[in-house]
Amino acid sequence: MSTTRDIAVLGVGMHPWGKWGRNFVEYGVKAARDALADAGVRWRDVQFVSGAATIRNGYPGQVAGATFAQALGWQGAQVNTSYAACASGSQALAAARSKILSGECEVALVVGADTTPKGFLKPQPGDRPDDPDWVRFRIGITNPTYFALYARRRMALYGDTPDDFARVKIKNAEHGAENPNARYRKKFSAADVAASPMVADPLRLMDICATSDGGAAIVVSSLTYAKKIGKGNAPRIRAISTVTPTFASALVEMPDIATDSAVAAPPQSFRAALPKKAYEEAAVDPKDVSVAEVYDLSTALELDWIEDLQLCARGEAASLLRSGATKVGGRIPVNPSGGLACFGEAVPAQALAQVCELTWQLRGQAGSRQVANAKVGITANQGLFGHGSSVIVTC
Incomplete structure (x- = not known):
């Protein structure tokens, strides 16, 4: 099988789901730090931070990549924020994968976190008759x-x-x-x-799921970088x-x-x-x-x-x-x-x-x-x- 489009999953981390009522950044930072520790990668070595946006948490949620980079400590990494509703995390992961496969970076951190209101989710204000x-x-x-x-x-x-x-x-x-x-x-x-x-x-x-607070993070890299740090056998994202x-x-x-x-x-x-x-x-x-x-x-x-x-x-x-x-x-x-x-x-x-x-x-x-x-x-x-x-x- 070809591996030219594969990237390695070096580390993963989560903040437990619940109804904690705290700032979403706290959940994302906890998940990110756990993912970095799991990967054995220092935060200062991360070259790209890809955040999944939350539209319920004001401007910081809309620029989640920069929000998480700031919370972890500015160190010069490039940032990205992706929004795709429930697929936001995958879009953020896809952005990191593209950066890696293009050769623009070797190792990236992808983070998503949310604080949600009680009850079922409802659309944000504004008329969108084409939606x-x-x-x-x-x-x-x-x-x-x-x-x-x-x-x-x-x-x-x-x-x-x-x-x-x-x-x-x-x-x-x-x-x-x-x-x-x-x-x-x-x-x-x-x-x-x-x-x-x-x-x-x-x-x-x-039969219906609730709304929750929580966070998840993934550290991904090129296969070359994974081998360099002794993780050549790490799981791979194939598609x-x-x-x-x-x-x-x-x-x-x-x-x-x-x-x-x-x-x-x-x-x-x-x-x-x-x-x-x-x-x-x-x-x-x-x-x-x-x-x-x-x-x-x-x-x-x-x-x-x-x-x-x-x-x-x-x-x-x-x-x-x-x-x-x-x-x-x-x-x-x-x-x-x-x-x-x-x-x-x-x-x-x-x-x-x-x-x-x-x-x-x-x-x-x-x-x-x-x-x-x-x-x-x-x-x-x-x-x-x-x-x-x-x-x-x-x-």
Whole structure:
């Protein structure tokens, strides 16, 4: 396999997710220092700082790269800030990768952190009639309703049930109970899920992730630099996909409000295009994937992602789940970290946290949630207004 576009993951770090109510910079700095220590790289040797923006924390959040560089101590590094909603972390990582592959720097630090309000996230002020996500919020389709439409579509097309959605929560809670960085470390039963309030039929409160505070950071480098510091065997980022929807799918990405149950499959989703591009770039086949970290804003959405990643055929994700294949110990573990079900949304840190988990898994450092013989990991997430990402990490 070609390694000309690979970069090394030297170190990863996180600030535990929670509802701490402190400045987001504190979370990012903690994650960054942990990542630097994990990498064995001195802060003064970092040549590029790539920050994932948060739009909820004023100007410092909008220039996150410079904010984190200042907080760590100005030392002359170049800075960048990327915003792509829930894919902001991946975009920031992609910027660092481009700097490294272009030869402009050897080692970079990527950081994302957020402090979020209580309740579900809402769009920022201002009219954006060309933004389909702004439009859906304007007509009353909030995130829970949006994901309930996806869930309803699965029920109509494939016969999935609320019990299947509950199984996703139960599985991820079991994984997250073993993760010291997770906000929610409690196992749940089907009865617990069924007893939680209905938010947007068929999704109950436990089917939908919360908003959280937290941070994640990654130190990446050229393969030459990794070898120079004795980390030639570090996990490698093989691909980063941040494709946008095509014209047609941009119109149909909002799930059909009226779903024809006779249709064999939903319209081609731009979510499916994200991993497709990553697989092509990394020269990796879906059957090679050992572990996946996907964007489970709702339990039903995880099932869509399993199919979008081609880990099973369209319409078969619920069967795969029921078989136990997506649990740690199963054939293809999904969200061994616990996913957003156990973490909640700390938006600019989410995509980076996924890569942190894959790094620990590929190093064999995930403890009791370790996936046996993990060699290839993939991430997937979707953000507002055509943003999304998929990252492939190998060892």
